Amino acid sequence: MKNPVICYDSTCLMCSKTIGYLLKHDTSSYFVFTSLNGHFASQYELPAETVVVVTPENQILSKHNAIRYIASKIPSLRWLEVLMQITPAIIQRWGYTCIARYRKRFFGSTSCALQNSYKERFIS
16 A cells, blocks of 8 residues: 555544535545445444554554644645644543544534545545
């Protein structure tokens, strides 16, 4: 695998909107994407209900560590990477956990249709 793979909850509207943002702003096509329910993700023992990045070196990053990695690769998210560099990890974990716990309640659930529009950027 030469590109990092972002595994996300495809039934979460917030997650789907975030992936849409990344597709738009990842102009170098650095990332590829898959659902946590997909075949690729089933090869790994990935935590459910979270974002996971599988790096080209097969390193698995989840939760706030995955967000930080993603932010470091997308130019329009460099501000988030800087913010995470100066914020203690315990606060990052707490913030991620709070958002992850209530995301479907606040943003809702849906079936992600991005795979149909960006077939070349998604793996199964």
